Amino acid sequence: MLINNSKIDRRTFVKGLVISSLVATSLLDAKESTPIIDSSSHLYGTVFSLVIGKTAVNLTGTPAVATTVNGQISGPTLHFNEGDTVTINVYNDLEVDSSIHWHGLILPPAMDGVPEISFEGIKPKESFTYTIALRQSGTYWYHSHSGFQEQSGVYGAIVIHPKEREPFTYDRDYVVTLSDWSDEKPESIYRKLKLMGDYYNFNQRTVGDFFSEVKENGLVNAFNSRKMWNEMSMSDRDLSDVTGYTYTYLMNGNNPATQFKALFRRGEKIRLRFINSSAMTFFDVRIPNLKMTIVSADGNNVHPVMVDEFRIGVAETYDVIVEPQNNEAYAIFAQSLDRSGYALGSLTTNPANLATAPAMDALPILSHTDMGMKMGGMQMNKGDKMDMQSDKKMAKNIPMKKKIPITPLPEARGVQTTMRAMNPQYRLNDPGVGLRNNGRKVLSYADLKSLDGVVDTTYPDREIILRLTGNMERYMWSINGIKYSDAEPLQFHYGERLRITYINDTMMNHPMHLHGMWSDLETGENQLVRKHTVIVQPGSKISMQVTVDAKGEWAYHCHLLYHMGGMFRKVVVS
Amino acid sequence: MKKLLNITLIILTLSAFSYASMSDDPLFSKVTIDELEYQDNDEQNIAWDSNLWIGYDLDKIYLYSEGEKPKNGTTESENQLVYSRAIAPYWDLQFGVGYDKTEEDSQTWGVVALQGLAPYFFETRGALLFGNGNIGLRLETEYEALLTQKLILSPSISADLYSKDNLSMGLGKGLSNITAGARLRYEIQREFAPYVGLEWSKNFGNTADISPLDEGYAVAGLRVWF
Numbered sequence: 001m002l003i004n005n006s007k008i009d010r011r012t013f014v015k016g017l018v019i020s021s022l023v024a025t026s027l028l029d030a031k032e033s034t035p036i037i038d039s040s041s042h043l044y045g046t047v048f049s050l051v052i053g054k055t056a057v058n059l060t061g062t063p064a065v066a067t068t069v070n071g072q073i074s075g076p077t078l079h080f081n082e083g084d085t086v087t088i089n090v091y092n093d094l095e096v097d098s099s100i101h102w103h104g105l106i107l108p109p110a111m112d113g114v115p116e117i118s119f120e121g122i123k124p125k126e127s128f129t130y131t132i133a134l135r136q137s138g139t140y141w142y143h144s145h146s147g148f149q150e151q152s153g154v155y156g157a158i159v160i161h162p163k164e165r166e167p168f169t170y171d172r173d174y175v176v177t178l179s180d181w182s183d184e185k186p187e188s189i190y191r192k193l194k195l196m197g198d199y200y201n202f203n204q205r206t207v208g209d210f211f212s213e214v215k216e217n218g219l220v221n222a223f224n225s226r227k228m229w230n231e232m233s234m235s236d237r238d239l240s241d242v243t244g245y246t247y248t249y250l251m252n253g254n255n256p257a258t259q260f261k262a263l264f265r266r267g268e269k270i271r272l273r274f275i276n277s278s279a280m281t282f283f284d285v286r287i288p289n290l291k292m293t294i295v296s297a298d299g300n301n302v303h304p305v306m307v308d309e310f311r312i313g314v315a316e317t318y319d320v321i322v323e324p325q326n327n328e329a330y331a332i333f334a335q336s337l338d339r340s341g342y343a344l345g346s347l348t349t350n351p352a353n354l355a356t357a358p359a360m361d362a363l364p365i366l367s368h369t370d371m372g373m374k375m376g377g378m379q380m381n382k383g384d385k386m387d388m389q390s391d392k393k394m395a396k397n398i399p400m401k402k403k404i405p406i407t408p409l410p411e412a413r414g415v416q417t418t419m420r421a422m423n424p425q426y427r428l429n430d431p432g433v434g435l436r437n438n439g440r441k442v443l444s445y446a447d448l449k450s451l452d453g454v455v456d457t458t459y460p461d462r463e464i465i466l467r468l469t470g471n472m473e474r475y476m477w478s479i480n481g482i483k484y485s486d487a488e489p490l491q492f493h494y495g496e497r498l499r500i501t502y503i504n505d506t507m508m509n510h511p512m513h514l515h516g517m518w519s520d521l522e523t524g525e526n527q528l529v530r531k532h533t534v535i536v537q538p539g540s541k542i543s544m545q546v547t548v549d550a551k552g553e554w555a556y557h558c559h560l561l562y563h564m565g566g567m568f569r570k571v572v573v574s
Numbered sequence: 575m576k577k578l579l580n581i582t583l584i585i586l587t588l589s590a591f592s593y594a595s596m597s598d599d600p601l602f603s604k605v606t607i608d609e610l611e612y613q614d615n616d617e618q619n620i621a622w623d624s625n626l627w628i629g630y631d632l633d634k635i636y637l638y639s640e641g642e643k644p645k646n647g648t649t650e651s652e653n654q655l656v657y658s659r660a661i662a663p664y665w666d667l668q669f670g671v672g673y674d675k676t677e678e679d680s681q682t683w684g685v686v687a688l689q690g691l692a693p694y695f696f697e698t699r700g701a702l703l704f705g706n707g708n709i710g711l712r713l714e715t716e717y718e719a720l721l722t723q724k725l726i727l728s729p730s731i732s733a734d735l736y737s738k739d740n741l742s743m744g745l746g747k748g749l750s751n752i753t754a755g756a757r758l759r760y761e762i763q764r765e766f767a768p769y770v771g772l773e774w775s776k777n778f779g780n781t782a783d784i785s786p787l788d789e790g791y792a793v794a795g796l797r798v799w800f
Contacts, residue, residue, distance in 0.1 A: 418663040565598025
């Protein structure tokens with residue numbers, strides 16, 4: 001099963017390009033022996049061997065070179081058992097440093113796989129052996145934490161099978177990895193973003209949009225509703241930095257034409273483990289004509305909640321259970337937040353019978369809410385109004401029994417930041433831009449609650465506030481207006497219960513990921529959900545609590561790959 | 575022009591190294607030929623307006639060059655080499671030198687400029703020039719109206735003012751010239767867009783006495799960046 005491509009030299013590699021383009025024409029027949037695209041590759045046991053290398057792929061009709069784990073996109077799914085100690089030997093067959101980070105796993109700092117923080121990284125043609133005692137169960141994933149290798153394919157799923165019986169049952173179990181692939185080199189994508197922040201945005205406002213607003217609301221109103229955006233030089237169409245213009249969205253390494261196929265028999269309960277392994281893409285996931293019961297978020301079981309649709313941020317995972325009643329092909333449909341494309345798979349009783357994708361939803365338009373402005377009397381775009389009643393409920397801060405002392409952090413205003421959320425609100429009931437009042441039941445964070453006894457309920461000792469800041473025009477990202485290379489590490493005290501409040505001073509969702517410790521997200525009054533990645537919506541505020549129980553140095557960052565360089569902190573627990 | 579080419583080559587070579595490092599703020603460079611066009615006026619000019627920069631998020635070196643070559647005449651150009659420092663989210667402050675060349679003469683300037691994105695999305699640059707006891711002010715602004723995602727109408731206006739006459743450079747005291755234009759481009763790619771447009775250029779005051787100019791003409795050209 002393991003494909004060792006460590007011996008591939010440059011010449012055979014070039015030959016491989018030719019072979020793979022032949023292979024790719026028959027993607028539908030991809031077998032286990034196919035050196036690329038093997039969405040069904042699973043590894044079991046306590047000792048694992050992974051090879052990070054270059055692989056010729058064809059995911060778009062054009063041959064390209066990917067960086068892969070064991071020659072596959074996605075990499076093999078690793079099956080662990082809770083309570084086991086696993087040993088994973090990772091060989092780096094690239095010409096540059098590499099690494100594997102085990103996203104969401106609680107482990108010693110030296111095993112966390114972040115170059116310059118956890119370890120030196122894995123040098124070319126060298127190996128590193130990770131040893132991890134598994135103290136948790138659920139759906140997680142792994143990816144490279146070096147350069148932009150995650151964009152070009154170094155990621156895969158982790159399934160940790162629990163010791164105890166799970167509080168739900170199912171007949172079949174599928175991993176559904178979502179990702180964004182580009183034939184462009186990630187370095188080229190980053191350069192284009194630096195040279196022109198909206199390079200990939202082909203859904204910008206046009207003169208025609210303005211004239212239709214004039215027609216609808218009159219010139220003065222149309223002009224006034226544009227006023228704030230114009231004065232601040234901000235765009236209400238600034239949804240995703242990188243779009244379907246260059247991305248092909250993948251489901252378990254399959255593009256929408258080849259489709260990932262999950263087979264079932266009528267009447268079966270199917271568990272789908274959704275993992276967003278994208279570099280930059282948020283997906284809105286639904287299976288038309290099927291209700292999904294969310295049973296787990298970021299690997300932790302939650303009170304089951306039935307939805308039609310959910311948004312999955314970069315690096316988040318959701319486990320859902322579906323019970324299809326008909327012998328038809330159901331579309332597993334994951335449209336990108338900016339509606340520039342989708343990943344597609346079929347849940348079907350017959351692999352020859354594939355689903356067709358539904359039409360994508362209308363382009364979401366950012367509102368004043370997403371800018372962190374006051375809600376009252378604000379004119380909002382049609383179809384983008386929020387449920388005002390629930391909003392009122394959530395508008396206030398989540399009541400804390402007593403005041404928590406805030407430790408002030410250094411903050412800079414100026415070139416690094418173009419916007420400040422003047423009135424950021426908790427928007428836990430808000431499913432997010434483009435999903436509000438769409439006629440479907442859409443998951444929001446307010447729906448998530450960990451099963452009893454999972455989350456520490458110790459009252460926080462202190463609080464820090466992290467403002468997520470950026471300058472889209474110059475494509476710079478930072479925390480509290482200070483980018484990583486200019487920032488002091490964050491000091492966490494071993495043994496404390498720390499509350500962290502995020503305020504998003506940008507127009508973009510940021511998936512914030514703290515390594516080494518759980519992020520217990522406040523999703524309502526006396527309601528916490530245990531996560532590893534927290535979406536902070538544009539212009540909003542959100543709080544989480546952390547039991548600081550892991551000494552050492554940890555990474556803490558926005559999981560959007562091209563934001564990470566600046567929107568990053570080292571955390572020191574001592 | 576040769577010098578310009580040399581500097582361009584050096585800068586591009588330097589920036590090729592930037593791909594190696596993967597920091598949040600690597601060294602990048604960008605060449606923008608905003609206008610390279612034929613002007614259907616009496617002089618039948620080939621005209622250009624271009625800049626290149628090399629640098630980081632906050633610190634860059636800019637080289638600007640604009641000018642025209644009449645069908646039967648010598649090239650006239652205005653060039654600046656400046657250090658550019660980001661001082662506000664949308665604004666850069668620049669210091670450097672300028673070099674103007676006309677048929678008869680040339681002049682060097684000291685330059686202080688402000689460049690950035692003004693509210694309502696106006697790309698704007700204002701440069702103060704000091705040289706030979708003269709002070710010049712050159713202002714320009716440009717707007718981009720998206721008719722579609724790829725068809726873009728770009729009106730622009732520029733004005734030049736000077737504190738005293740300089741006959742050999744063809745500059746007159748006071749408001750010297752206003753040039754207004756509108757160019758309609760089609761972005762085949764972001765980096766590559768042919769365009770057509772109209773432009774009107776008029777000299778005023780003493781400048782008009784030295785060289786009278788008041789003409790409107792069509793233009794056609796290419797906008798390229800890389």
